[in-house]
Amino acid sequence: MLLELPGFEHIDVRDFEEAVFWLDKYGERARVMAGGTDLLSLMKDRIEGPGFRIPQILVNVKPVPEMNQLTWDEKSGLRIGAALALSHLSASDLVIDKYGILAQAARSVGTTQIRNRGTVGGNICQRPRCAYFRHPHFLCFKKGGEKCLAAAGEHRFYHSIFGNGKCVMAHPSDLAPALVALKAEAVVISLREERRVPLRDFFCGANQPIETILKPDELLTEIVVPNQGIGIRQIFLKQRIRRSVDFALSSVSVVARTSGKICEHASIVLGGVSPFPYAASEAEKTLRGKSLNEQIIAEAAEAAVSGARPLPMNHFKVDLTKALVKDALLSIVETE
Amino acid sequence: MKDSKSKDGFSVSRRSFLKSFGTTAAAAATVQVEAVAQELAKANAEQTYGPGAVPITLNVNGKTLKLQVEPRVTLLEALRNHSNLTGAKEVCDRATCGACTVLLDGAPIYSCSKLAIEAQGHEITTVEGLAQDGELEPLQQAFIDHDALQCGYCTPGMILSIEALFRKIPQPTRDDIRNAIDGNLCRCGSYLNIIEAALDASARRRD
Numbered sequence: 001m002l003l004e005l006p007g008f009e010h011i012d013v014r015d016f017e018e019a020v021f022w023l024d025k026y027g028e029r030a031r032v033m034a035g036g037t038d039l040l041s042l043m044k045d046r047i048e049g050p051g052f053r054i055p056q057i058l059v060n061v062k063p064v065p066e067m068n069q070l071t072w073d074e075k076s077g078l079r080i081g082a083a084l085a086l087s088h089l090s091a092s093d094l095v096i097d098k099y100g101i102l103a104q105a106a107r108s109v110g111t112t113q114i115r116n117r118g119t120v121g122g123n124i125c126q127r128p129r130c131a132y133f134r135h136p137h138f139l140c141f142k143k144g145g146e147k148c149l150a151a152a153g154e155h156r157f158y159h160s161i162f163g164n165g166k167c168v169m170a171h172p173s174d175l176a177p178a179l180v181a182l183k184a185e186a187v188v189i190s191l192r193e194e195r196r197v198p199l200r201d202f203f204c205g206a207n208q209p210i211e212t213i214l215k216p217d218e219l220l221t222e223i224v225v226p227n228q229g230i231g232i233r234q235i236f237l238k239q240r241i242r243r244s245v246d247f248a249l250s251s252v253s254v255v256a257r258t259s260g261k262i263c264e265h266a267s268i269v270l271g272g273v274s275p276f277p278y279a280a281s282e283a284e285k286t287l288r289g290k291s292l293n294e295q296i297i298a299e300a301a302e303a304a305v306s307g308a309r310p311l312p313m314n315h316f317k318v319d320l321t322k323a324l325v326k327d328a329l330l331s332i333v334e335t336e
Numbered sequence: 337m338k339d340s341k342s343k344d345g346f347s348v349s350r351r352s353f354l355k356s357f358g359t360t361a362a363a364a365a366t367v368q369v370e371a372v373a374q375e376l377a378k379a380n381a382e383q384t385y386g387p388g389a390v391p392i393t394l395n396v397n398g399k400t401l402k403l404q405v406e407p408r409v410t411l412l413e414a415l416r417n418h419s420n421l422t423g424a425k426e427v428c429d430r431a432t433c434g435a436c437t438v439l440l441d442g443a444p445i446y447s448c449s450k451l452a453i454e455a456q457g458h459e460i461t462t463v464e465g466l467a468q469d470g471e472l473e474p475l476q477q478a479f480i481d482h483d484a485l486q487c488g489y490c491t492p493g494m495i496l497s498i499e500a501l502f503r504k505i506p507q508p509t510r511d512d513i514r515n516a517i518d519g520n521l522c523r524c525g526s527y528l529n530i531i532e533a534a535l536d537a538s539a540r541r542r543d
Contacts, residue, residue: 111519244518
């Protein structure tokens with residue numbers, strides 16, 4: 001289906017003040033534009049729903065220098081501008097050195113072309129990859145319909161095994177789980193206030209038509225990732241159908257602090273299996289203070305999926321996720 | 337687009353004005369918003385485009401193209417429908433297949449998902465820009481020699497993705513090539529020949 005974009009007004013903004021001014025003025029009629037890889041596709045298919053209208057005004061924030069920054073200092077950690085291209089994030093020596101899972105996750109997104117244009121903020125705020133949501137002819141819950149069509153329909157690959165509600169989408173982002181595991185915060189501004197939100201509270205869950213807490217007049221300006229200190233081990237693993245292009249069937253991000261073989265603390269966050277990055281807190285508890293051996297790792301992998309309530313056709317994701325968690329933890333032990 | 341004309345101190349006053357804004361009582365705020373609105377509208381008149389056609393200037397293959405397009409026109413449409421450069425193909429039009437790949441400042445992007453208006457000020461390379469004086473690039477010749485295409489729809493995109501790789505890594509490995517074309521689908525399944533052609537071309541460039 002080839003459809004041209006609907007008409008809109010295009011505004012280049014030069015600083016945050018201009019950006020929030022226009023967002024405040026136009027509200028739901030406007031949308032923030034940076035990479036555009038997701039937004040333009042949605043607009044071509046005329047996808048809209050409550051809280052997400054086909055925009056009449058695009059506010060291009062790419063020219064704002066701060067939106068493209070990537071800086072680090074010991075005290076405040078890593079600051080990533082929301083409009084930074086994924087390819088810049090994954091190519092940064094600083095990120096590779098200090099926040100390896102961010103580089104791994106960014107590198108595993110989509111394709112070379114997508115990573116050259118797609119942005120960090122866009123990856124976190126992208127809409128569901130559910131075929132019913134993306135198809136112009138289906139009126140699903142997210143588009144103002146009465147119910148989720150995937151729950152009783154095609155949901156083998158890109159739908160959830162945790163946290164299902166009125167919608168059974170799985171959040172497609174690879175970066176978001178990695179950022180949640182690193183205890184990152186989102187900086188959100190509007191004309192009236194600036195707020196910092198822990199990224200794990202940035203997502204709304206399955207019963208809201210939109211996925212994030214961003215209001216129409218708000219702009220996600222940057223992601224702040226705290227300094228992780230020393231003695232940190234981290235890994236990102238992603239399973240997908242093909243080795244490129246595809247979204248995660250399941251992904252796991254692990255950030256662990258170890259001393260010797262003992263695991264002092266571990267963050268395990270799953271992607272592609274829940275409407276939001278899913279913190280596997282049972283698994284985290286299982287590992288705390290324990291010596292990392294094969295048995296405890298198997299127990300943690302089991303605990304990671306203990307809360308799973310799969311849909312009729314995606315039970316395989318439970319086993320897949322369990323295996324990924326196990327692989328991730330084993331490779332952390334091996335890098336000792 | 338990237339225009340940063342000085343506003344003679346105007347932006348300074350606007351910035352400090354908005355900064356103080358957060359602490360102001362909401363009732364008084366409305367009046368201020370109106371005042372700022374007028375100022376900003378004036379300042380932004382030159383940066384607000386559309387929805388009607390606007391003049392844009394693109395730098396494609398080293399040549400300057402002056403076009404009159406609406407902001408909703410993608411770079412792909414601008415090339416194909418407004419400038420007769422049909423090398424980039426329109427297939428999925430949803431940033432998925434890679435047939436529309438062009439180079440933007442040397443990096444491959446999907447031109448179907450880039451607005452033409454936002455491509456101003458960047459160097460755009462399409463497959464038409466590779467051959468010099470009627471002489472094919474080694475990579476293009478290698479595609480012919482290795483039968484690296486069947487229907488040919490993916491070919492311009494494939495060639496540009498590999499060209500971008502060559503500019504970064506002149507002597508790539510087989511894996512480098514596979515990674516470089518991860519965003520280009522070939523529905524005929526000519527991948528193996530495409531990789532052979534790329535390896536051959538990199539060898540020819542070295543010799």
